[in-house]
Amino acid sequence: MTATSRPGRPVLLGQNQYGKAENRVVKITRDGDTHHIKDLNVSVALSGDMEDVHYSGSNANVLPTDTTKNTVYAFAKEHGIESAEQFGIHLARHFVTSQEPIHRARIRIEEYAWERIATSDANSRFIGADEVRHSFVRKGQETRLTQITYDGESWEVVSGLKDLVVMNSTNSEFWGYVKDKYTTLQEAYDRILATEVSGRWRFNWTDDEQKAPNWEKSYGQVKKHMLQAFAETYSLSLQQTLYQMGARIINNRAEIDEVRFSLPNKHHFLVDLEPFGLKNDNEVYFAADRPYGLIEATILRDGAEARIPVDLTNL
Template sequence: MPTILGQNQYGKAENRVVKITRDGDTHHIKDLNVSVALSGDMQEVHLSGSNANVLPTDTTKNTVYAFAKEYGIESAEQFGIHLARHFVTSQEPIKTARIRIEEYSWERIETSDGNSRFIGADEVKHSFVRKGQETRVTQITFDGEKWEVISGLKDLVVMNSTNSEFWGYVKDKYTTLQEAYDRILATQVSARWRFNWSGDEQKMPNWEKSYDQVRKHMLQAFAETYSLSLQQTLYQMGSRIINNRSEIDEVRFSLPNKHHFLVDLKPFGLENDNEVYFAADRPYGLIEATILRDGCEPHIPVDLTNL
């Protein structure tokens, strides 16, 4: 039975590109998920396997990263226009380019005021929390006498675009990771905290205020810690909560390390001065720990972070 080739396209889907614009000490983030689909005179690659008209999908990926450096990312729309125009005008067989972009917005983390023992809000210009933010969770257990309240949040994505290093680690014959002295530190926070309120004879915490304050201290610790490891940052986040919120005795964190790797732009004759990164979603390092008030026993189950 005779057949004909219908609508077809090809390209590279979900190219994660993060562009850091450094305006002195103030940093600006554009975080995009870019999908490229190309169509045109592509009959022969389907019918005979000839690649004569095919621009490799790996090249489309490289173009996304190179354009982030060459043109910057003023807006998702403008970036997509640059890409589409390039693919159609530079390759005669390509008649149509479809660029789909998802943009993940970030806002700056508000830090402590200048009169506190922490640095002032106008001094931290490189710490961000992703908009859309977290899901709030809680678990209440009552056995007829005692209450256990464990609250928390998940999917709170945070990033420091500098003030993070990772070096001095154990190396063996399988180690290829290069030491980093200025890296992006990003994670998707899943946290649970246990209240020491256990019965009606105690004054009940102000749950709304407590949540807001725990979240604030968690983010401030993330922003204000010069990090030599995600473990160190985790401990500072938990300690800040315990030290500032008397109603909480235990905090458990599960922090996946959302790796950002510098893209090698040298093949395109471009330098990458900590500007263009590949945001990898897997595999990822997973850092977990519990921070306790001195003298308290742990009660939060390990698997509760999946609540």
């Protein structure tokens, strides 16, 4: 199709996509008296033969975004939600294989975790603990993420998390850095190291012929290795800790080829208590929220290609 043009210069349509963003779906699985919750925020983006709708307004190739929303809810019933990754794979495959004009589907999912509320012992006034398996409290640790992309031939699955706040109250130093006339920071030989982890990891599963990973187990194991590396690394810099977190994942999870972290340094500065006649022996700190150092890097398996965007907000 010839692009709409201005005199002497064509105006061309570039990359484009459309879909329904942030479809909130909560799936309750009732296993007798025991209930299980999956709480997702699903965003669908579709691309393909969409030139006509942009150039002329013809909707002949357009699957309504309302239909994509309905599909999310119907699939929650028809397929269930075993994991965010598997649910996204079902959706991406459906959109690409059921609609000829759609060549590529990208599904982004945030998952919000809930944990079961512990109850008291049974007595004459209240429902007993052995009877209550349907009450939950929203976890505040982190938001789980995944993005599934399918073009009809190959898959790309990138999972991750954000808003995971961690702290080491010791075993962290920062000294020996470059100093110039603007440097005022004092060297630290025993400091608090804290950050809010935003991380993504790319799986090497690329097609249906391969056996897919156990997505739920993989997420739990990645988080375990990440946290253990943070806790067990005697840190001389946040960069060193970041590398160890990524390396621990790569070395222990064969299904993952690439890890990218964005780690803001949540600074804790010792408060000067001398004006009050008090000695601050690494006990009282001021938690500064801004400005903050921002440490970012990608860790790769040998021979792997970096594909996760540098800006994690774009994923």
